[in-house]
Amino acid sequence: MTQTIDISSYSAITDAIRNEARRILSDSTVSAVIGYTAGRRKGSTQPIVITTADDADQLIFSAACLNDLVVYLTKAKKDVPKGGRIGIVVKGCDLKALVGLLGESQLKRENLYLIGIPCSGVLGSLLKPAAELTTETIASKCCECTDQLPVGCDFVPTVTPTPLPDLEKRYANEIARLEAMNPSERWEFWKEQFSKCIKCYACRQVCPFCFCEQCLCDRNRPQMVEQTPRPLGNTAWHLMRAMHLAGRCAGCGECERVCPMDIPLNLLNRKMAKELKELFNSEAGFEVREAGPLTSYREDDDQSFIR
Amino acid sequence: MQKQITEANLRLLIDSLLLKGQRVVGPRQSGTMVLYEPLASASDLVTDELPRRSIKEAFFPVCEDLLEYRKEGQQIELKDIDPDRFPETVLIGVRPCDAAAVPVLDAVFSWDYQDQFFLARRAKTTIIGMACTTADDACFCTAVGLSPNDPKGSDLLLTPLVGGGFLVESQSEKGEAFLATWQDRFSEPDGSQTQALATPALQPLDLKKIKAWLDDHFEDPAWDSIAVRCVGCGACAFVCPACHCFDIVDEGSEKAGKRRKFWDACGFSKFTNHASGHNPRDLQPKRYRNRIMHKFKYYDDKFGQTLCTGCGRCIRVCPVGIDIAGVLEEIQGK
Numbered sequence: 001m002t003q004t005i006d007i008s009s010y011s012a013i014t015d016a017i018r019n020e021a022r023r024i025l026s027d028s029t030v031s032a033v034i035g036y037t038a039g040r041r042k043g044s045t046q047p048i049v050i051t052t053a054d055d056a057d058q059l060i061f062s063a064a065c066l067n068d069l070v071v072y073l074t075k076a077k078k079d080v081p082k083g084g085r086i087g088i089v090v091k092g093c094d095l096k097a098l099v100g101l102l103g104e105s106q107l108k109r110e111n112l113y114l115i116g117i118p119c120s121g122v123l124g125s126l127l128k129p130a131a132e133l134t135t136e137t138i139a140s141k142c143c144e145c146t147d148q149l150p151v152g153c154d155f156v157p158t159v160t161p162t163p164l165p166d167l168e169k170r171y172a173n174e175i176a177r178l179e180a181m182n183p184s185e186r187w188e189f190w191k192e193q194f195s196k197c198i199k200c201y202a203c204r205q206v207c208p209f210c211f212c213e214q215c216l217c218d219r220n221r222p223q224m225v226e227q228t229p230r231p232l233g234n235t236a237w238h239l240m241r242a243m244h245l246a247g248r249c250a251g252c253g254e255c256e257r258v259c260p261m262d263i264p265l266n267l268l269n270r271k272m273a274k275e276l277k278e279l280f281n282s283e284a285g286f287e288v289r290e291a292g293p294l295t296s297y298r299e300d301d302d303q304s305f306i307r
Numbered sequence: 308m309q310k311q312i313t314e315a316n317l318r319l320l321i322d323s324l325l326l327k328g329q330r331v332v333g334p335r336q337s338g339t340m341v342l343y344e345p346l347a348s349a350s351d352l353v354t355d356e357l358p359r360r361s362i363k364e365a366f367f368p369v370c371e372d373l374l375e376y377r378k379e380g381q382q383i384e385l386k387d388i389d390p391d392r393f394p395e396t397v398l399i400g401v402r403p404c405d406a407a408a409v410p411v412l413d414a415v416f417s418w419d420y421q422d423q424f425f426l427a428r429r430a431k432t433t434i435i436g437m438a439c440t441t442a443d444d445a446c447f448c449t450a451v452g453l454s455p456n457d458p459k460g461s462d463l464l465l466t467p468l469v470g471g472g473f474l475v476e477s478q479s480e481k482g483e484a485f486l487a488t489w490q491d492r493f494s495e496p497d498g499s500q501t502q503a504l505a506t507p508a509l510q511p512l513d514l515k516k517i518k519a520w521l522d523d524h525f526e527d528p529a530w531d532s533i534a535v536r537c538v539g540c541g542a543c544a545f546v547c548p549a550c551h552c553f554d555i556v557d558e559g560s561e562k563a564g565k566r567r568k569f570w571d572a573c574g575f576s577k578f579t580n581h582a583s584g585h586n587p588r589d590l591q592p593k594r595y596r597n598r599i600m601h602k603f604k605y606y607d608d609k610f611g612q613t614l615c616t617g618c619g620r621c622i623r624v625c626p627v628g629i630d631i632a633g634v635l636e637e638i639q640g641k
Contacts, residue, residue: 039628040636041444046628047536067627071538079535079590127623196338198360198369198570202540206626218577226558228370228569233558258626260359260542262339 005133006162013061016157022056033087036065043130063133068094068252074211087113092147096250096284097208116150120162141253143167151286171270196261199229203255242268247294250284310493313472318349320492333400361548362405366428370569377563390427399435404618406436406460408548414610436461442505445619450509468499521604534595536627541572543621
């Protein structure tokens, strides 16, 4: 049965992030704060970069604050102000991506001021941004979330997140369904999914880990992957991206959320995460690791694949 | 000419067309989405949802082959695509915001270069539009000078009637010919009231005033604040009924392959990358500025029309919530 999820704490969180942003901008702790602001349509939101304390009142937090703002810190987004320390609003899932980027030496912790959100969940889609947050409309990633309260931030509003009700583990269930298929059935499933791709690269552009300055897919001298939105190039693109993200993806689920063609991209990433957990006992978290599971060697690494 | 058709006869008409071997394309459920796709039967037609992608792909597909090549020794064999192979098509249930984009595309694909791939499909297509009785808060056709029953681009326009069925108005010779061919399915209008049309919330925009600002503000700090959030994907351009940029690439091997035309987007960082490595639109705000300039200034300068029909698709799909209607309101307020 559909249950409403209590997000009454979000107004207190909004007040707290406004106050903190005002404080750190007025005392010049930071030069800018990246957060969320309300959009024109009822309930809609969009990312915003504010640089003055007067603009702090534009910041909000609501169930429609889906974006992983960490993407704005990467070198793929070189037009966001880079002078001095930058404040950023992060949910637990976003923070795990940020921690991953710290581990990959893409960011320096001392250049950041982290405003963590005690998160009670966000919507799965912005097609209806004013929708109520319920056990139906909540994002799939939230259904399996164990990181509602971010750890290691500079500021977290003193609000306790609503404990999530017992939610259907959508990814786990879907992965189990796919694992139960035989390889040709599974191939058919993914072939159909990838055939929908129109190569808009929204998945790549919102991904904090897609910070390559030259994506292999954009190379044309020589061409490495078919550029056109056809089965061959689409499949190559999505599998290549899944492999490149294995052991790095923090599960923010943005790739899947933004796909205008409803391709369940995060399923690939969740499956890789599951393998990484099983094989290397490795998963994305709040602790910075200098080397990921696939970029380091340990004597007890699984070697069963060598025959 | 005005006629009337019952819902049942409309469905029968679609089935008759299909029986004749006619290709009929309309909104239909495709997995989790509604898309314009070939209908297999009249029951496939969905009339209450704007398809996720626009009708432009009926003339300008996501990707299409332009030619084939084969090389053996010094011999190179080229094979053109025969535009005669494009099938006669009836597009049905086309939303007015989609149909209105078709004449906009006509202008650009038949201007200095006659794009035979676009024009051959266009010549073989009859467009049956359907007026909208519902709108969501991303719809803004009325703000850019169109309306939920705008006939622009439609050969026939269907408007839902209060007691069921549709008022049918022909808008072109193709429309007249279609009515004549299928006259048994239509009846004379009995004076039934048409249903109340959708009422998009956004107030009409002053496109002249917006253009006047754009004429003078190629450089302006507003572009940074508007577009700093843009992450540079092509989702907006790809779902847009009027965006028409494409790239051409040869794919295959040295021995054999195909030359293909496929959608491109001005939001991509490589869109204006020169062979030298120099990129005049090196940052995202410059790319987003081009999107707005092209739609509301350059296209108007050249063809006297706006390159936006207010379908709202870009607003719905933008990963970072960029709302082109809100951007236009902001510019209008300057």
